[in-house]
Amino acid sequence: MIDLKDVSYSYSGIKALSHIDLHISKGEAVVLMGPNGSGKSTLLKIINGIAVPDSGVYRFNGEEITQKKLQDTKFSKLFHQKIGFVFQNSEVQLFCPDVFDEIAFGPRQMGMSETQVQQRVDDCLELLSIQDLKHRQPYHLSGGEKRKVAIACVLALNPEVLTLDEPMNGLDPRTQRWLVEFLVRLNRAGKTLISSMHNLEMVQEISRRAVLFDENHTIVADCPTRDLLEDMDLLKKVNLVDEYYHKHDGSGHSHFHIHSSPFHED
Ligand SMILES: Nc1ncnc2c1ncn2[C@@H]1O[C@H](COP(=O)(O)OP(=O)(O)OP(=O)(O)O)[C@@H](O)[C@H]1O
Ligand SMILES: [Mg+2]
Numbered sequence: 185m186i187d188l189k190d191v192s193y194s195y196s197g198i199k200a201l202s203h204i205d206l207h208i209s210k211g212e213a214v215v216l217m218g219p220n221g222s223g224k225s226t227l228l229k230i231i232n233g234i235a236v237p238d239s240g241v242y243r244f245n246g247e248e249i250t251q252k253k254l255q256d257t258k259f260s261k262l263f264h265q266k267i268g269f270v271f272q273n274s275e276v277q278l279f280c281p282d283v284f285d286e287i288a289f290g291p292r293q294m295g296m297s298e299t300q301v302q303q304r305v306d307d308c309l310e311l312l313s314i315q316d317l318k319h320r321q322p323y324h325l326s327g328g329e330k331r332k333v334a335i336a337c338v339l340a341l342n343p344e345v346l347t348l349d350e351p352m353n354g355l356d357p358r359t360q361r362w363l364v365e366f367l368v369r370l371n372r373a374g375k376t377l378i379s380s381m382h383n384l385e386m387v388q389e390i391s392r393r394a395v396l397f398d399e400n401h402t403i404v405a406d407c408p409t410r411d412l413l414e415d416m417d418l419l420k421k422v423n424l425v426d427e428y429y430h431k432h433d434g435s436g437h438s439h440f441h442i443h444s445s446p447f448h449e450d
Contacts, residue, residue, distance in 0.1 A: 185210045186231060191240035193226055200226040202401040213371040215387045216380040218397030219423040224380035225272055228347050232269040268338030272349040274330040278322035283333055286322050290341045308336040327354045348379040352386060364389050388413060398422045
């Protein structure tokens with residue numbers, strides 16, 4: 185479904201991706217991991233056609249995605265209907281006066297009738313349990329509410345692939361747990377999921393496959409998530425765990441080790 189061959193990308197001379205080979209099949213749940221600046225968001229941009237490779241080839245469902253094709257409105261609409269992107273910062277993707285219009289934007293672009301649009305928006309609001317936000321201004325929502333609205337907007341197009349850039353960032357523990365379970369349900373329902381993430385405790389629940397980047401903007405591991413989480417040397421090398429990372433009963437935990445903390449006797 186998603187196929188990158190020897191893909192490289194730079195932002196006016198700043199290297200972001202170097203010789204990436206990656207194949208993702210329909211129905212997979214894949215997590216992209218790696219240190220800050222290693223290229224995870226850039227890869228998601230390429231997969232979503234927001235950036236095109238400087239060199240190498242990106243194919244979606246067998247078709248090469250090029251700048252020229254993306255400039256073709258008909259092609260671009262069809263492509264963006266099949267693959268949805270929840271940005272690292274949900275703020276940048278919300279621009280309508282209220283949540284209803286925000287979620288309705290995609291379905292309206294697709295040419296659905298207003299009755300169908302209303303039905304679709306209501307379904308999405310219900311799916312994310314955010315019916316009470318229907319008439320709120322997206323701009324004034326909290327971070328977690330914005331993330332849910334952004335996810336609803338993407339799901340409103342019923343895409344085959346859902347890509348999420350650091351979806352857990354800034355969410356409270358209960359909302360994180362809710363989102364983990366929501367993503368697992370979406371994947372079980374057949375959606376292909378690609379998310380970038382730093383939280384080692386959650387990646388295992390969301391994905392069976394982990395793709396790891398290093399500071400050289402290249403893939404250094406592509407393996408079952410469980411195997412990656414057990415490779416402590418590699419995780420340390422790419423800065424995903426620090427020296428205070430412990431393992432208890434086979435699962436990892438990171439702890440604050442401020443020995444002088446008044447709240448903690450070590
Ligand atoms: N718009 C841009 N202009 C210039 N350089 C950029 C731009 N976006 C990203 N970069 C650079 O490209 C490299 C890869 O960035 P990217 O955002 O893909 O990393 P990331 O793995 O998503 O990092 P993080 O974990 O911090 O989100 C970094 O060196 C970054 O500084
Ligand atoms: Mg990023």
